[in-house]
Amino acid sequence: MPKKRIARAPAAKKKLIRSPERSGKGDLRTYTILDYRLEKPDFTLRQVRSGDSVRYEVSGGDLASPAPLIRESKYLSPKQVIDIYRWMLLNRRMEAALENLYKQGKVVGGVYFGLGQEACSCASAYALKADEWLGPMIRNQGALLVRGFAPRDIMMQYMAKAGSPTKGRDASSHFGDIEKRNVVAPISTLGDLIPVLAGVALGARLQGKNIAVMTYIGDGGQSTGVTYEGLNFAAVQKLGLVLIVENNLWGYSTPADMQFCVKDLAERAIAYGIPGVIVDGTDACQVYDACHEACERARRGEGPTLIEAKMMRMKGHAIHDAAEYVPSALFEYWKRRDPIARLEGYLLKKKWLTSAENTKLIADVERQLEEDREVAVNSPMPVPESAAGGVYCEAGCHEIKPKYAMPKVRGGKAGLKHSEATVHLK
Numbered sequence: 001m002p003k004k005r006i007a008r009a010p011a012a013k014k015k016l017i018r019s020p021e022r023s024g025k026g027d028l029r030t031y032t033i034l035d036y037r038l039e040k041p042d043f044t045l046r047q048v049r050s051g052d053s054v055r056y057e058v059s060g061g062d063l064a065s066p067a068p069l070i071r072e073s074k075y076l077s078p079k080q081v082i083d084i085y086r087w088m089l090l091n092r093r094m095e096a097a098l099e100n101l102y103k104q105g106k107v108v109g110g111v112y113f114g115l116g117q118e119a120c121s122c123a124s125a126y127a128l129k130a131d132e133w134l135g136p137m138i139r140n141q142g143a144l145l146v147r148g149f150a151p152r153d154i155m156m157q158y159m160a161k162a163g164s165p166t167k168g169r170d171a172s173s174h175f176g177d178i179e180k181r182n183v184v185a186p187i188s189t190l191g192d193l194i195p196v197l198a199g200v201a202l203g204a205r206l207q208g209k210n211i212a213v214m215t216y217i218g219d220g221g222q223s224t225g226v227t228y229e230g231l232n233f234a235a236v237q238k239l240g241l242v243l244i245v246e247n248n249l250w251g252y253s254t255p256a257d258m259q260f261c262v263k264d265l266a267e268r269a270i271a272y273g274i275p276g277v278i279v280d281g282t283d284a285c286q287v288y289d290a291c292h293e294a295c296e297r298a299r300r301g302e303g304p305t306l307i308e309a310k311m312m313r314m315k316g317h318a319i320h321d322a323a324e325y326v327p328s329a330l331f332e333y334w335k336r337r338d339p340i341a342r343l344e345g346y347l348l349k350k351k352w353l354t355s356a357e358n359t360k361l362i363a364d365v366e367r368q369l370e371e372d373r374e375v376a377v378n379s380p381m382p383v384p385e386s387a388a389g390g391v392y393c394e395a396g397c398h399e400i401k402p403k404y405a406m407p408k409v410r411g412g413k414a415g416l417k418h419s420e421a422t423v424h425l426k
């Protein structure tokens with residue numbers, strides 16, 4: 001049976017994104033998915049079995065094609081692009097340092113990497129305002145840096161040090177900061193961050209403010225039921241959720257082609273009645289522009305946006321996984337689309353950064369990382385007697401108060417109305 005195709009816009013439009021545009025006569029409906037990409041790789045992966053072994057073969061598309069230049073941002077100043085480039089460098093170099101710490105036996109547990117996804121992590125978080133909220137996942141350590149965590153915080157967390165964000169109570173990426181940085185800790189159960197972030201946006205609205213809240217889900221994780229429930233709730237309530245679907249082509253060792261049948265995951269937005277946008281996740285300017293427009297929409301109270309960022313996970317799932325199941329031709333193709341090399345080339349070509357300034361910027365990043373690494377390595381482990389403290393919330397351990405304003409409660413002389421549900425539960 002021929003696949004149903006959904007009409008797509010030939011190129012990104014200039015205007016701000018809106019809810020899916022519906023047009024057509026009678027039963028024929030067409031919808032628009034904004035696509036910011038300058039190239040549209042169209043490879044498919046086929047599983048080939050021989051005996052007990054399984055491998056994947058790539059077909060379709062031109063695997064030898066060179067990467068296009070970066071797409072001009074409609075919103076970013078040269079200084080801001082350099083800023084994002086710096087965050088991306090810090091992200092990458094910090095992960096390289098984490099890999100070394102792991103190899104030196106200093107890390108408790110595993111290490112997760114966002115290699116090849118730095119543009120997606122950093123440029124997306126860059127679109128949020130300081131008083132807005134982020135819910136990162138394992139590949140978004142760059143987003144944590146942008147939100148104000150220092151590399152030493154992340155390093156100490158992986159080493160379970162006393163001075164780490166969770167004071168050594170948890171390792172790896174399970175930490176946030178609801179007090180100052182407005183970061184909800186990652187939730188391992190894939191998709192669960194979506195309703196939580198929708199709840200954050202609802203909370204802000206009850207306090208009188210429409211804000212943008214941002215979270216991420218992978219090509220694998222987007223198949224979960226809670227992804228649908230959370231995003232549908234946000235759509236119906238017009239909550240300012242910006243959901244970035246990180247389509248990095250793999251979920252563990254399962255290729256995206258064996259995970260879903262739609263051509264582009266952004267098409268899922270149509271079923272929620274919200275805008276869907278596609279960006280090249282290795283192009284920081286595209287990521288930023290789509291996120292900025294989605295955040296603006298959120299701030300206007302117009303509801304969520306689904307942004308599909310297409311890229312590739314350039315390492316295994318975590319440090320234990322050598323990713324030998326990934327065809328090498330695919331690695332080579334995406335290596336030419338290295339987000340940092342692309343942005344660096346763009347900045348130099350535009351003459352927004354000279355070669356000498358670039359060398360200095362890289363040296364500054366390395367110096368900062370070395371300082372942070374020293375501090376993190378030499379900081380103490382938690383004392384054993386403290387192990388039982390700070391695991392559960394204790395009275396007075398942190399105050400929970402409205403961030404924006406006191407919610408207004410509609411009262412009457414009779415007090416709160418009994419709803420049917422509360423009556424039913426009595």
Ligand SMILES: Cc1ncc(C[n+]2csc(CCOP(=O)(O)OP(=O)(O)O)c2C)c(N)n1
Pocket residue numbers: 139188189190191217218219220221222224246248250251252313317
């Ligand atoms: C509901 C749920 N199912 C399964 C897992 C186990 N798991 C953790 S990460 C992962 C792969 C996720 O792939 P994807 O969503 O594509 O994200 P990526 O690792 O590629 O960033 C799986 C299956 C989980 N944490 N939660």
Ligand SMILES: [Mg+2]
Pocket residue numbers: 218219220246247248249250251252313
């Ligand atoms: Mg994935």
